[in-house]
Amino acid sequence: MPRKTDTDLKLPHRLQERVARYLYQKWVEFPDDLPFSSLLDRLRRAPRLCRPAIAERFRRYHRSPHVEGEKAAFFYVGSAREVCVAGDFNHWQPHHMKQVAGSPFYYLIRRFPRDARLDYKLIIDGTWHLDPNNPRQVPGGYGANSELRMPDYTDPPAFARRKEEIRGTLRFLQLESKIYQRMRSIILYLPPDYTQERTYPALYIHDGGEYLSLAGLHLTVEGMIERGEIEPIVLVMVPPLYRTIEYAMNRIYERFIVKEVVPFAEREARLSPRPQDRGLLGPSLGGLISTFIALRNPDCFGRVIGQSSAFQWQGGRILDLVRKTERKPIEFVLDCGIFEGIIQINRRMRDLLLRKGYPLTWAEYPEGHSWGSWRAHAGWAIEQHWGRKRKRAPSAMPLPRETDVTNRQ
Structure with missing residues (x-):
């Protein structure tokens, strides 16, 4: 008689529930303030069957881009062959977002000044979209764009x-x-x-x-x-x-x-x-x-x-x-x-x-x-x-310090 392989074995229903509960608690339940790097690590280490649920949980409780200090993580959760992001920071030239293997999670991390404000859009399988996980939008000459506001940005008075x-x-x-x-x-x-x-x-x-x-x-x-x-x-x-x-x-x-x-x-x-x-x-x-x-x-x-x-x-x-x-x-x-x-x-x-x-x-x-x-x-x-209180602009004013805008991942 041929020996049964592991894939032929079926767990009793109650044991399946216990295994599913264990996996959910171990991998899918995590703090809302989980750092983005820890999320990526969790996605990569989790069993593949848990990865879609991890991605969906993060999407549900976080806006895109996810900002931590000077880092902004653009992310997208969904079925797609290719996802890119284009915006002010890359002169609207699409940059590919990485996909975590075995998951519907795509991401791109960039550094920006803490008071930056930038327009952007996602390109999903070749079609331009507003970021579905970002409620912030701004008008543009070619239609609305999604908006990234870094932590220290405030609207001018x-x-x-x-x-x-x-x-x-x-x-x-x-x-x-x-x-x-x-x-x-x-x-x-x-x-x-x-x-x-x-x-x-x-x-x-x-x-x-x-x-x-x-x-x-x-x-x-x-x-x-x-x-x-x-x-x-x-x-x-x-x-x-x-x-x-x-x-x-x-x-x-x-x-x-x-x-x-x-x-x-x-x-x-x-x-x-x-x-x-x-x-x-x-x-x-x-x-x-x-x-x-x-x-x-x-x-x-x-x-x-x-x-x-x-x-x-x-x-x-x-x-x-x-x-x-x-x-x-x-x-x-x-x-x-x-x-x-x-x-x-x-x-x-x-x-x-x-x-x-x-x-x-x-x-x-x-x-x-x-x-x-x-x-x-x-x-x-x-x-x-x-302005009522304006001062005459000097003809030899000191020049402002130029800002380094090199993106570093």
């Missing part, structure tokens, strides 16, 4: 105290452009208690539709006005028509802003005609075109805010414009995220403007090239120009 509704007025207008031979949309924000009895400074905003819908800038600005942090200001939001073409230091678009948008806005609202009361704001290419227009039209604009400005465009030609021209009566506020590929050229522009003697205020954040960053810090930037 102006953004944290933004209003839910406005008392001011939003006006959606149409400008008949002779330059473009078509109608162009213009959005005006008038502050609370706006009156024709005085004039107001104006901020002309590129990517105006996004600053309205994704950043809610009017909500941030109105909160600052009502708290007395900035003087009342009018926002002139200009949505682009052909963004990449118009914002690439395009002289036709420059004429459109200077010759048509400014006169149109000043017919529609009581705006100060002084250059120091007119500013330009934009993110990325919007920061580039803001700088370009102001440098070529200092008799029209005296203030610039550039968020993550795309100064690298056309080989950094905008830096040559600064080098070859005399200093103009313009004040700059520039910021950039340390996880952006353009941080170095933004620092070069900062240094160049300071050497030329321009009043400049600079900030860099442990963030990336995203609306999550721009919407949070736009209020601070506006306060540097129109």
Whole structure:
């Protein structure tokens, strides 16, 4: 008679229950504050039949990414052939997540500054997804992203105290452009208690539709006005028509802003005609075109805010414009995220403007090239120009310490 193998043996039902209970208690029951490294060790050492339950228990009681000090562990639990993560920290280039053998648990560990804030998404079997185990989301130009907040990150005060509704007025207008031979949309924000009895400074905003819908800038600005942090200001939001073409230091678009948008806005609202009361704001290419227009039209604009400005465009030609021209009566506020590929050229522009003697205020954040960053810090930037307690930006300010952003696993 052939001998039975171990796989042919069947345990009595009660013994099966006792074995299952023992395995569950030994491997699946663990403290909620189990360190991530201990979780990985448990997953690897546990019998394979226990690993899915261990992964599911961790997923149920922990958000992704799981943060411990400077370490953030992105993780995913589910059936998949391949899982990647892409975000601000890797310039949106998908990085593969490791799978614990015999389990549905995928993970990737990275180190970040303790006050970092980053956008990211998961790519599961080639399809981009929000992280299903992370309730935090932020709006983006291509849809919402999941958000990582490290332990010491806090929203800037102006953004944290933004209003839910406005008392001011939003006006959606149409400008008949002779330059473009078509109608162009213009959005005006008038502050609370706006009156024709005085004039107001104006901020002309590129990517105006996004600053309205994704950043809610009017909500941030109105909160600052009502708290007395900035003087009342009018926002002139200009949505682009052909963004990449118009914002690439395009002289036709420059004429459109200077010759048509400014006169149109000043017919529609009581705006100060002084250059120091007119500013330009934009993110990325919007920061580039803001700088370009102001440098070529200092008799029209005296203030610039550039968020993550795309100064690298056309080989950094905008830096040559600064080098070859005399200093103009313009004040700059520039910021950039340390996880952006353009941080170095933004620092070069900062240094160049300071050497030329321009009043400049600079900030860099442990963030990336995203609306999550721009919407949070736009209020601070506006306060540097129109704050009630603002100090004139020095023309030779000490430069901030540069931050090492090398990822170490």
